[in-house]
Amino acid sequence: MARYTDATCRLCRREQKKLFLKGAKCNTEKCPIAKRAYAPGQHGQGKSRMKLSNYGLQLREKQKVKRIYGVLERQFRRYFSIASKSKGVTGKVLLQLLERRLDNAIFRVGLGLSRAHARQIVRHNFVWVNSKRVNIPSYLINTGDDIEIKAKDKAKDKLKENLEFSKDRTVPSWLEFKPQEFKIKVLRLPEKGDIQQPIEEQLIVEYYSK
Numbered sequence: 001m002a003r004y005t006d007a008t009c010r011l012c013r014r015e016q017k018k019l020f021l022k023g024a025k026c027n028t029e030k031c032p033i034a035k036r037a038y039a040p041g042q043h044g045q046g047k048s049r050m051k052l053s054n055y056g057l058q059l060r061e062k063q064k065v066k067r068i069y070g071v072l073e074r075q076f077r078r079y080f081s082i083a084s085k086s087k088g089v090t091g092k093v094l095l096q097l098l099e100r101r102l103d104n105a106i107f108r109v110g111l112g113l114s115r116a117h118a119r120q121i122v123r124h125n126f127v128w129v130n131s132k133r134v135n136i137p138s139y140l141i142n143t144g145d146d147i148e149i150k151a152k153d154k155a156k157d158k159l160k161e162n163l164e165f166s167k168d169r170t171v172p173s174w175l176e177f178k179p180q181e182f183k184i185k186v187l188r189l190p191e192k193g194d195i196q197q198p199i200e201e202q203l204i205v206e207y208y209s210k
Helices: 009-015 023-027 044-049 054-069 073-085 090-099 102-108 115-123 153-165 201-208
Strands: 127-129 146-149 175-178 183-186
Touching: 054 073, 054 090, 054 201, 073 090, 073 201, 090 201, 102 115, 102 127, 102 146, 102 183
Parallel strands: none
Antiparallel strands: 127 146, 146 183, 175 183
16 A cells, blocks of 8 residues: 655645644644745745746645645545546535545544544554444545444553543534544534635646646
């Protein structure tokens, strides 16, 4: 399975905004983008001053969303293909598919400090969906699904620490979370308003429609 292995903070610097790829750690003074708020590389500062074309804006928005959800180009393009063939507005369906990822749900309730961390929780066989073990981070959850964390006491103690660390994070209204039981209920499908960060999905649609 392909995955990004380079420095995570370079991604935020390239987009010139915090994507919170390391969760709450991004709020510390040590965050590289707070010290160097320009693109990485030898010509990073020059790139930061360049005015982007329409294509450049579309590309940067697509790259930003890919990085927020931790998916690579091939998988992201597949999500767009599914969205474009589905009923409804393509951009909104695309965001809905990304939000419905199992690793995203684990992150949104605070069990994972970041989406990358939530992906590890899923891969370690801690997550059960409708009484069946699921270790695929990209698994798409649906309305009515019951998600439960089943782990040994030592692992659960660590998850409790994660919940305490991310206690200020608001659980989205499309999910119901019972922290004492480590259970999540999918109440409905997510909407754009449930997404924490501002995303201009129409730019992504325009990018792939060329």
